Amino acid sequence: MITQSASLLKSLRREAVALFLEGVAAANPEQAVAAALVARSATLEQASRIILVAFGKAACPMARAAMPFVRGSLVTAIALTNHENVEPVDGATVIAGGHPIPDKGSIAGAAAIEHAVSRAQEGDLVLVLVSGGGSALLCAPPPGVELADKIALNEALIRSGADICEINAVRPIFSRLKGGQMARLAGKAKVLSLILSDVPGDDIATIASGPTARPRSSTRRAREVLDKYGLWENLPAALERRLEQMNAMPDVTATDFHNVENVVIGSNAISLRTVADKAEAEFDLVVRASDWLEGDVLDAAAELHRIAWAAAQCNGRVAVVCGGETTVRVRGDGKGGRNQELALCFALLNELQPIGRPWVFLSGGTDGLDGPTNAAGGIVDAGSSDWMRQKGHDPIASLENNDSYHALACSGDLLITGATGTNVADIQIVLMS
Incomplete structure (x- = not known):
């Protein structure tokens, strides 16, 4: 695994959260x-x-x-x-x-x-x-x-x-x-x-x-x-x-x-346009991955990771933006929501095919509440799944049990904004430096 600078990752995380909040504000x-x-x-x-x-x-x-x-x-x-x-x-x-x-x-x-x-x-x-x-x-x-x-x-x-x-x-x-x-x-x-x-x-x-x-x-x-x-x-x-x-x-x-x-x-489209416009001021390449991300969360994560991996081959700072509403087939008895499960799945997919440069991935509900939890979603990087294991949490088992909330909580990767007072579905952001 590539070792990523902690300060660089913190900076990318701050930028991702700021862009997400711009999207929420656009639906004021x-x-x-x-x-x-x-x-x-x-x-x-x-x-x-x-x-x-x-x-x-x-x-x-x-x-x-x-x-x-x-x-x-x-x-x-x-x-x-x-x-x-x-x-x-x-x-x-x-x-x-x-x-x-x-x-x-x-x-x-x-x-x-x-x-x-x-x-x-x-x-x-x-x-x-x-x-x-x-x-x-x-x-x-x-x-x-x-x-x-x-x-x-x-x-x-x-x-x-x-x-x-x-x-x-x-x-x-x-x-x-x-x-x-x-x-x-x-x-x-x-x-x-x-x-x-x-x-x-x-x-x-x-x-x-x-x-x-x-x-x-x-x-x-x-x-x-x-x-x-x-x-x-x-x-x-x-x-x-x-x-x-x-x-x-x-x-x-x-x-x-x-x-x-x-x-x-x-609407989600208006919020995504705002996120993309703001990202263009700071990133060399902004990719609109999808007008509406939908379908099973596992398939959506795979598609997003594929797009992010391809975009990572370009020079300069890269942002990938999309939004929509995925679905989760509940098979286990864990706690979580579609955005948290999408973030956890993205982190695990990166273990199979590393993006190969510093990155963060955020998936959040614009209402600030993802499923029956107090989190809006999750924000992960290449080290997230390792942190989960070091804290005694098996991320693969968590995914299978629909228990993304506890997996992300132990690695410090929950996105918590509180209720926002609006709702125009979800926003996903990948940032690479």
Whole structure:
């Protein structure tokens, strides 16, 4: 193994973290909401009354940013967010729910939002503020389906390795609000939905399972996903009955959405562009590895390592940047998240084919929370796996047991930022000097 200067590695680590935080800052929800509402001042002025509902990990800062624009006509404001991102918002009722697994708070928050939107009348404006995590938080099970059924479904989907588009093709079938049903509930009122995207291609029907988007989900598509990942046989009886009783999602027509405007105001692509632009000021070569990194985390790590190894053959300082959302097939009982597992896998791949020059690799969730842990992800270098072994931790066994958190913790390689108040999926950065 090549011995790397400790000071050089510390410098690269600082640069990687700084670039990651620039990407997070580019998805600042307050700035994005304010800019969007300034551009739509006429829409706000024309509204008889305004009903504001926000849900997702950035619900509180998004609602706070909207308040100066709506206060004169506001009749109701509700912000539903995860427990880690709860903060007071003057003029709004803030409700905490569970993420990634919904809880009683998710049920209560969704019910409050449903009630508020159902009160909208012709001439009103329903201002909907959507951010990452909104699908799990906005938990409104249909009749006959209980919270326990939704939890079982969510856990099974997350552990299966299904990607976010597949997961959000299933969720609307078991919801009173997803799949365009919130927009329909608003009746003749105008709906303006400002969206922070955490999905590939910024597809509004997929983000938070598309509560204000024209639905594309169907019982057939949901069944295909459940069959693909072997989940149908163990589906709770209430969910199975729901699928069998439904031939399709509720009928929708163009008129159901003629008063709806969906606007993506922040995304992974915007954050990656910021990271790449900042990196170009300090690095001789910046490589955009992928517009959206997805698929199984082991395959994604192999592809990223291959790209990094090839880029390492170039002269000068090199940065490799990408983002997206990988999936993890949970086989063990360890602790971790997709970003931590990606970092651990990258470090192990480098043992098989060393990059051959000083490098660091960072993979982090822009929300600051990776899986059920307090870490945003991991940041490793060529010495990380050796440090794990010296501390008595087998990195290969950890990977097999989905226990990346404890492996990275013992080598000092966890990326911890705290909850950021936004979410536009993940960012990966490789830096070489």
